[in-house]
Amino acid sequence: MTGLIRSPLVLARNTMRASNIIRASTPTLNRTFLINVKSAKKSKVQQQQEEKSSSPISETGAEAATAAQDSKYRIETPSPAVVAFAHRLKLNKLKDQTLLMRIVTHPSYERVGIQTNARLDTLGDKALHMFVMEYLHVKYPKLPTNVLKEAVEVYTRTSTLELMAKEFGVEDVARWVRSKPDAGHQLSLKTVKASVVRAIVGAIYIDQGFLKAREFVHAHFLSRDFKIESLLQIDEPKHYLSVLMKRLGRERPVARMLAETGRTSKAPIFIVGVYSGTEKIGEGFGSSIKMAEFRANADALKKYYMEELKDFGLPSDTEKEGAIYTPTKIGDTEVVV
Amino acid sequence: MPAPMAHPVLKNGVGTFIPQCRRLVFHYCERSGSSRGMIEYVKKDLIEFAKEHPHVEVIVTPRPSKHPVIRGLYLNGKDKVVCVRNMEPKDIAGKVQLLKESAGNRMKVFKKPVISTTESVRGIWSPFHTTPHQI
Structure with a gap:
């Protein structure tokens, strides 16, 4: 009884492993295999011819050598x-x-x-x-x-x-x-x-x-x-931001207190905004005015440099058939501080 | 100590989905009655399953004098084992489905209703950014 059951199971086990392989690769593998066999045969003939003519430096000699090398490779399943x-x-x-x-x-x-x-x-x-x-x-x-x-x-x-x-x-x-x-x-x-x-x-x-x-x-x-x-990571955001604004021809950044609480207490909170003219370009918080200002400047720089395009095409779109690529504007060069 | 290196984190399902079950191992015993359903399943349904799920490596191997088990191995390095003793092929198919669709993570109680790794779009409420309260 055991024998009766065992045989189909073993068979099933083998077919299962095999089925996975077969499914993945049969059609293409066979084709490539055939092609490789052909090229291998050809290369051997070429090699013999090359040996006879004995011109290893010539271009055809090099080709034959690589082909002969290819023929050594076995096709792995x-x-x-x-x-x-x-x-x-x-x-x-x-x-x-x-x-x-x-x-x-x-x-x-x-x-x-x-x-x-x-x-x-x-x-x-x-x-x-x-x-x-x-x-x-x-x-x-x-x-x-x-x-x-x-x-x-x-x-x-x-x-x-x-x-x-x-x-x-x-x-x-x-x-x-x-x-x-x-x-x-x-x-x-x-x-x-x-x-x-x-x-x-x-x-x-x-x-x-x-x-x-x-x-x-x-x-x-x-x-x-x-x-x-x-x-x-910018070490001196305040200085950096003022140089950036100068370069962009905008008004110099000014920090303004937006809100605060508990200035004289143990746990004060300050909210500072950085303005260029009337436009608020950054905001930061902190338990000291200095820290809040630092964060506000860093925030302004982050908002400027991390500007992100949403719908854009890539230069490699030109590889697609019928795709129209419109180049996006290249950003400003960075500031030298 | 330098800060740990940050890496781009996989969001499985964003961009692409990688099925997490990499291997299913079917253990059965040829002699014991508890494997009867399993043997039937392996004979009838497993090849079909293997063909439908080529991303799962299927291995069938005997384990004499033991109850039949199915072991799922996952990409996160963990495994899950389900005992299918005395089960009918229909029930075993359910267990196989369960193992196949699992990500291999351990069972975990989720205490928060929303779990997110990204920041809220609306931001955290701040008393400094609301209109002042009028009395």
């Missing part, structure tokens, strides 16, 4: 965990499904015939920086350069990517090898995870094109919650 990972991030739409195993393989995983994510990582890094910079540059036209750079850094740095990798479940699928104990540079899992996230962007970019990669970056990176104003 993604493991069920990798297939699940791919579907989680909608990577099952990649035309070349062999990229999946490549994305999750760090260069430290040195095996014969295994392809790693080194090139995808580099490509993804540049693409990611570009998309993030473009978006923030247009969205915050007045942001000072150093804050803009720092904001891009926040979205693209290793620690952020590592956090994202955790939320994608990269640790489950990443292939890498720990450095030897006596090695000078110790490879950390953090670096590996970040490389996989960048490689995803690179793979989408190379496989599906510019706009899909942009879509991925907007969906996964720029939809995250981050307060950019926390990066805007």
